[in-house]
Amino acid sequence: MSLNSSTLSNEENSQGPKRTTECLESLELQTPSSFPDNPLQQLQLASQEVLEKAKKSGRSKCPRCSSSRMFYCYTCFVPVETVPIKEIPTVKLPLKIDIIKHPNETDGKSTAVHAKLLAPDDVTIYTYPCIPEYEGKRHEIALVFPGPDSVSVKDIAFHLQKHTKKGVYGRDDDRCREPPLKQAKIEPKEGKHPDECISSSRSEGSQLKKIIFIDSTWNQTNKIITDERLQGLLQVELKTRKTCFWRHQKGKPDTYLSTIEAIYYFLVDYHQEILKENYNGQYDNLLFFFSFMYTLIKNAKCCAGKE
Structure with missing residues (x-):
């Protein structure tokens, strides 16, 4: 789920560094919308002029x-x-994000750094075997990774509620058996109706607070996904999204996304399916660097006569 080659290195290997450099310098940077059938063309991005100047x-x-x-x-x-x-641009996210990076994943070839650059307050990157302690928090955390038991984004709330009932308060927990009259009184918050506070309290235990992504080539993910510290976490799969990554791994379906794509598409789906709000480009700038690099590669390929 990561960027598996540097932006231009593989293009240089096939066409020669001089040819690629000449192509990039001779062409004005086309916008993503200028490419046919480009799924990035509708993004509401901040000006990329600063990247264009840096490229030159x-x-x-x-x-x-x-x-x-x-x-x-x-x-x-x-x-x-x-x-x-x-x-x-800086993007504010509705959830905290942990990225677990494979130690053999080359930093310069990973899109995980895009998330840290663009959402620094909400994204943390760990290098395996360093993994945070999730025990006791499994009812509020999900792991984005495809698998036979993975669920869709819209079903997260339902499955986290099951995690809450099974994992947070066990059958022998005193809180489960405590008579209603002895339970802590819920004080209405200022400006809120008491019923709203009670409803909020009931749903608090099943509220998603953190999402985990694995940053690795697909052939290296097994070591991380089978780690005992990640077992029992709810797994989520983005089955309807297709990658735009220019170095997609052979033999893998086009629904296997790069790390930054997975983060972006998850948040879009979460915004619509869980928060039940209209999506108006709130997280589009997460693809600020990705879309620019996509355009660079497309320009280079067009110049080289590959497309």
Whole structure:
């Protein structure tokens, strides 16, 4: 579920670095909407002019580690010196996101960093075998990963409620057997009707608060997904979405998404299916870097006569 090649390295291998560079420099950057049948064309993105300028000026230093990078530093999770951070959009997410990255996943080839760059307050990246402790919180966490027991986004609430009944309060828990009169009194919050507070309290235990993604090539995911610390978590699959990733792995269905695509599409579905709100591009900027790189690759392929 990750970006499995650097933006231009494989293009250079097939056409030669000089040919690819000439193509990219000779063409004005086309917008994603200029490509036929492009699913990214409807995105409501912040201006990508800052990325276009950075592309023309070439690699730049990371302000923290001084490494030479293009657009951003994938180890420090910050834009390079030629990309002012104030010109990079920030996305506020409705959930916290944990990304578990395979140790063999090359940082420079991963789209997980896009999420950290664009939603820094809500995204945390861990490198396996470092995994947070989820015990006791399984009723409010889900793992996005395909499998025979995976559920759709719209069914998350129902299945988390089952996790709550089975896992949070066991059959022998005193809270389950406590007489109603001894249960803590629910004080109405200011400005809310008492019934609303009670309803909110009942649903609190089954409310999704965190979502986990695995950042790895598909052939390497088994080591992480079978880790005992992830067992028992509700698994969610995005079955109706198709990848736009330009280096899709051979032999895998087109519903196997890159990490940033999986995060984006999950949030769109969550917004509509769980929050029951109209989606108006609130999370589109999560694809700010992805869509730009998609365009770069498309331009290079068109110039090289591949498409």
